Amino acid sequence: MNIFMDFQRRVAGLLAGIVKAGNLPQTLDLTRFVVEPPRDPSHGDLSTNAAMVYAKEAKAAGSNARTLAIEIAAGLAEQPDVDQAEVAGPGFINIRLKPVVYTEVLRAVLNGDGRFGASVQTDSSPVNVEYVSANPTGPMHVGHARGAVFGDALASLLAFAGRKVTREYYINDAGAQVDVLARSAHLRYLQALGDDIKAIPEGLYPGDYLVPVGEALAREFGASLRGKPQEEWLPVVRARAIDAMMAMIREDLKALNVVHDLFSSERALTGVDGGADQVRAAIDDLRARGIVYLGRLEPPKGAPIEDWEDREQTLFRSTDFGDDVDRPLIKSDGGYTYFATDIAYHKSKIDRGFLALVDVWGADHGGYVKRMQAAVAAVSNGKATLDVRLCQLVRLMRAGEPVKMSKRSGDFVTLREVVDEVGVDAVRFMMLLRKNDAPLDFDLAKVIEQSQDNPVFYVQYAHARGSSVLRQGRTTFPDLDLSPKALANANLALLDDESEGAILRLIAQFPRIVDQAATAREPHRVAFYAHDLATSFHAHWNRGKDLPHLRFVNEINRDLTNARMALASSVTLVLAAALAILGVKAPQEMR
RNA sequence: GCACCCGUAGCUCAGCUGGAUAGAGCGCUGCCCUCCGAAGGCAGAGGCCAGGGGUUCGAAUCCCUUCGGGUGCGCCA
Numbered sequence: 001m002n003i004f005m006d007f008q009r010r011v012a013g014l015l016a017g018i019v020k021a022g023n024l025p026q027t028l029d030l031t032r033f034v035v036e037p038p039r040d041p042s043h044g045d046l047s048t049n050a051a052m053v054y055a056k057e058a059k060a061a062g063s064n065a066r067t068l069a070i071e072i073a074a075g076l077a078e079q080p081d082v083d084q085a086e087v088a089g090p091g092f093i094n095i096r097l098k099p100v101v102y103t104e105v106l107r108a109v110l111n112g113d114g115r116f117g118a119s120v121q122t123d124s125s126p127v128n129v130e131y132v133s134a135n136p137t138g139p140m141h142v143g144h145a146r147g148a149v150f151g152d153a154l155a156s157l158l159a160f161a162g163r164k165v166t167r168e169y170y171i172n173d174a175g176a177q178v179d180v181l182a183r184s185a186h187l188r189y190l191q192a193l194g195d196d197i198k199a200i201p202e203g204l205y206p207g208d209y210l211v212p213v214g215e216a217l218a219r220e221f222g223a224s225l226r227g228k229p230q231e232e233w234l235p236v237v238r239a240r241a242i243d244a245m246m247a248m249i250r251e252d253l254k255a256l257n258v259v260h261d262l263f264s265s266e267r268a269l270t271g272v273d274g275g276a277d278q279v280r281a282a283i284d285d286l287r288a289r290g291i292v293y294l295g296r297l298e299p300p301k302g303a304p305i306e307d308w309e310d311r312e313q314t315l316f317r318s319t320d321f322g323d324d325v326d327r328p329l330i331k332s333d334g335g336y337t338y339f340a341t342d343i344a345y346h347k348s349k350i351d352r353g354f355l356a357l358v359d360v361w362g363a364d365h366g367g368y369v370k371r372m373q374a375a376v377a378a379v380s381n382g383k384a385t386l387d388v389r390l391c392q393l394v395r396l397m398r399a400g401e402p403v404k405m406s407k408r409s410g411d412f413v414t415l416r417e418v419v420d421e422v423g424v425d426a427v428r429f430m431m432l433l434r435k436n437d438a439p440l441d442f443d444l445a446k447v448i449e450q451s452q453d454n455p456v457f458y459v460q461y462a463h464a465r466g467s468s469v470l471r472q473g474r475t476t477f478p479d480l481d482l483s484p485k486a487l488a489n490a491n492l493a494l495l496d497d498e499s500e501g502a503i504l505r506l507i508a509q510f511p512r513i514v515d516q517a518a519t520a521r522e523p524h525r526v527a528f529y530a531h532d533l534a535t536s537f538h539a540h541w542n543r544g545k546d547l548p549h550l551r552f553v554n555e556i557n558r559d560l561t562n563a564r565m566a567l568a569s570s571v572t573l574v575l576a577a578a579l580a581i582l583g584v585k586a587p588q589e590m591r
Numbered sequence: 592g593c594a595c596c597c598g599u600a601g602c603u604c605a606g607c608u609g610g611a612u613a614g615a616g617c618g619c620u621g622c623c624c625u626c627c628g629a630a631g632g633c634a635g636a637g638g639c640c641a642g643g644g645g646u647u648c649g650a651a652u653c654c655c656u657u658c659g660g661g662u663g664c665g666c667c668a
Contacts, residue, residue: 034610047610047611091648133668300665313665324593324594330666365663392661516607524605542632543632545632
């Protein structure tokens with residue numbers, strides 16, 4: 001139940017009637033106006049700009065904005081659940097609803113089995129969300145965490161909003177990086193056999209996390225890989241190392257409460273281990289359509305490239321699809337570029353029936369967006385769209401001081417360390433409380449603080465407090481049924497205090513927030529909403545300190561207590577739904 | 592040089608896809624706390640929305656431009 005969408009339809013209906021009466025032109029785009037909560041609550045419950053939006057059309061039909069506003073307001077005022085509709089300011093129509101509307105909202109929450117606000121989107125088509133996709137060459141560090149949390153929350157948000165979501169992880173297990181991994185693991189293997197490997201050479205992965213991989217190789221193969229040429233041991237070691245890294249990454253994801261439906265392998269697309277070469281197939285297909293050709297590129301401007309070699313190469317005509325230059329698909333050593341395999345990968349998503357693709361990347365890949373969108377357009381004949389959400393980097397702080405991170409030395413801060421220190425809920429909520437394209441300072445000292453300064457604590461506390469209020473009510477009136485379904489039958493008209501009204505209005509907005517956050521693909525809006533709802537709940541609770549008659553439990557008024565239990569229950573249900581989207585626990589009590 | 596992102600209170604950031612008087616937290620100032628949970632509560636000050644043009648009934652929001660930051664710029668991913 002989305003009262004904003006509901007009234008959007010009603011106003012559209014009134015406009016259609018006015019069109020019929022000849023006071024507006026026949027061809028009227030009825031989607032241009034909005035129904036929204038007015039910023040100033042004294043203006044009522046809903047507000048629409050419809051009359052102003054169609055001012056020009058009204059004039060053309062011999063009317064004007066003012067007259068149109070009056071007509072719409074008159075139509076609205078006749079509706080049974082509208083208390084009052086009046087024209088205000090430059091032509092806004094402010095609508096005051098009858099209290100029964102909020103009674104119905106609460107009933108929808110209480111009877112909704114946690115689905116209040118769900119499935120608000122008219123579009124329920126499948127959408128593919130790809131996120132994390134970290135190289136399987138080591139444990140996840142905090143830089144990965146943001147994209148992981150963002151992607152996971154976005155996927156949950158879209159699913160809650162009614163889209164059919166597939167969550168995907170692309171394993172970059174082809175290319176030079178995993179060969180470096182294999183050589184690094186091989187060194188640890190020799191070490192496990194007792195060889196003196198001295199320092200890890202420059203360019204290899206020095207982290208200790210490869211030691212157990214070396215030991216496992218020694219257990220499995222004994223000394224049989226020692227002394228063999230690299231061509232023989234590398235594929236074997238690589239496969240074991242990638243498996244070990246992916247197992248580690250899955251553990252990291254689990255610790256972060258991040259889930260995926262599907263892990264797709266880049267290597268499998270190339271067919272190097274047998275199977276079809278889907279990369280080649282994709283390139284051939286594009287070549288047949290004239291989108292792939294042999295040509296030369298200009299050397300890039302800016303930082304000079306030392307070993308630039310002018311050569312004729314296989315290029316993708318991405319400039320036909322909005323990119324700045326055409327992009328190479330085959331490296332000088334004959335292997336596929338990352339872009340080539342990525343084209344095949346995105347094609348595979350499209351072939352699996354997805355026309356809506358979302359990729360979550362780090363901001364350092366921003367320069368890659370245009371060519372990938374060009375590729376998706378080319379491969380799908382313009383049918384599929386790729387939306388790339390870039391996450392800015394995270395600066396890890398401790399009490400205001402940056403924490404040094406150096407991946408090369410192997411002592412970078414891992415995701416696991418941060419989760420262990422501050423908890424998964426804090427990590428997730430803090431990362432979602434920022435727009436994804438804004439940089440984020442993550443202060444370890446601050447997020448474990450248990451005070452109102454800490455938004456994670458503040459929101460969770462609101463849920464715990466709501467639960468506590470229900471426990472309190474149960475103690476005072478042991479015979480009351482405080483299950484949501486039973487509370488839906490409470491006399492909700494008794495909730496007539498102004499700060500109760502503020503909470504009711506916020507609850508009514510939840511479906512709208514979900515809808516807009518899903519459309520904008522911005523889960524942070526849900527985080528801010530949860531914080532707002534928590535604020536208004538805490539504020540109302542605090543009013544009970546000075547005004548005892550506003551307290552949730554009223555020992556001499558059973559019906560009033562019951563109604564207020566319904567309010568408390570609704571707040572916890574909506575908070576729980578919002579927190580579930582964010583992947584943050586909604587605790588019954590704080591400890 | 593080019594592309595993308597960003598610039599809103601002292602600080603960290605929202606701003607509902609163009610609406611009414613610009614929002615929150617921290618910090619600051621003042622008052623309050625015997626009271627369902629004080630790991631507090633209430634209130635106040637604080638703004639040329641980086642600058643300049645444009646579009647329109649109406650712009651922090653859309654377009655152009657200048658300045659200032661960030662990220663990238665064959666054969667890494």
